[in-house]
Amino acid sequence: MHLALIDWVIIVGYLVGCMSAGIWMRRYIRGVEDFAVAGRAMDLNLGIASLAATELGLVTVMYTAQLGFTNGFAGATVGVLVAVAMYLVGRTGFVIGPLRRAGVMTIPELFQRRFGTKVRWLAGLFIVLGGVLNMGIFLRLGGEFLVAATGMPAHWLEWVMTMLLSMILLYTVLGGMLSVLVTDYLQFIVKGLGIVVTSILVIASVGWHDLVQGLWHCWQGGVAGTGQTLNAHPFNPFHASSFGWGYLLWQLVFQVAAVTTWQTQISRVLSARDEMTAKRMYRRTAFYFVGRFALPGLWGAAALVYFSQHGGLPAALQGLPANEASLRATPAYLGLLLPTGFIGLLLAAALAAEMSTDSGYLLTWATVIYNDLIAPCVKKPLSPAARLLITRSLVLAIGLFLLVYGLWYELPGNAFDYLAVTGNIYLASVFTLLVAGLYWRRATTTGAYAALVLGAIGPITFLVVNLVVMKVQQLGVHPPASPSLVQEWLLHFGQSFPDVKPIKPELAGASSFALAFLGMIVGSLMSRRPDESALVPQEEIA
């Protein structure tokens, strides 16, 4: 381990402070409204801290640093697009304005007013499945960061993350959104400090000019060392070797959908004191999302340049598949770079990142399960105490599920594709329902069902097609001596369509949205005009 006493003091001090504040807030919980949306008493700066803290988790740091390692600074382009989307939505109030005015606790609750209880239930199911499965990878990736940065034995990962999740569960179960807000605030400060100090140390260590020159050398293939050559242009995201125009245009649309639909972000909108606070929170948090990609991306780019100038990746990372090596390169570099005291701050920041995201997500999905899956099925109204008990139990149950599914159970090889697909099902269908429900008076329940079904069929179809194409290509390279029936079919498919290629993510994603919107339009126009009394009043939308 690289940790000295001062590092341990910082880490333990942070954990004790955070837990105490979180548990203290339980005294103000009186009902589900306090537990789920903090009694709608959240003001602007607390909202900024909470939104920023929840959306910058350790899993985000890992991915964005990896983008910096593989794509240079251009890897942060998606962060710029998220910032543009956040600012536009905060400026116009698109979706978030009417959603906050409607006074609901979750997105599906709004669907009940427009499309009925069954659509609310089905949309709630999509949201929970997409959200919880998406969260399944958080613990392991967060643990891998800690292992690589501290040099702790790899077999400690499961136990360390189990302890961390237990602490998160304790304050989230007791204090709900009130605890989440206060701990998010502390975590925002610790995380912000850690990110700023680490970024300054990285630049001071490599030197800005040398970093830029080093990236050019890696791109032009002028450096030796395993895995040290950049295959994508390090600065120009529109270059054919980088993201390209098509992908970036798609990402802009996707990010607008994400910032108006992703329930963990929307739960901050719904907890805000009023609509104006929610919109200002979005505008002021927008630029934070550039740094969310650019600063870990800076660390990743610096790791690439550093290793390229020091004989390649460290021994522990050599021999790993390229994707895994690039994922672990940045924490390994930070472990080498940061001096005593700073590694403690970085680890406290990393724990803060993991805790703020996990607590916010646990609470959000538990609230949706109670509010949209259980409550509509209960005929007799439950007492406030019973409702609170159920929501708390759900937070605990999701936590236990995550422990088994995300930490102690090894995900199958193509799990990441699977998770991307579940996220796409959620966003395509729920975004369509939200936009149509709020802004199109002709939208009907039939249209909503069609959008939900087509929004799900699209991504699943693309997953299957890409899986078939990948297997066909693998079999083409290494044909088996005695192929099975399925392999024979795949080989025959490959011979019939020799030029077949996987569907690009931007095409798959855009088509999912197009299918969901098509379902909504055709389904609505083919069914009876909705009852005017069921519509969300125009003054709530305007």
Next chain:
Amino acid sequence: MMTPFVVFWTVMIFASIAWYGFLVFYVGYKGGGEIIAMTKEFKKRDDDETKR
């Protein structure tokens, strides 16, 4: 080589560091005040309910 893209990313990265540093102190100060105000509001609500 200083291309417009290099200049763009230089501005973005240094502006992000400055913005994060500013937010830590600004939101730290203002957010702390909001937490105190929020807890007072909840306490007053609970006291009112107890009186009733």
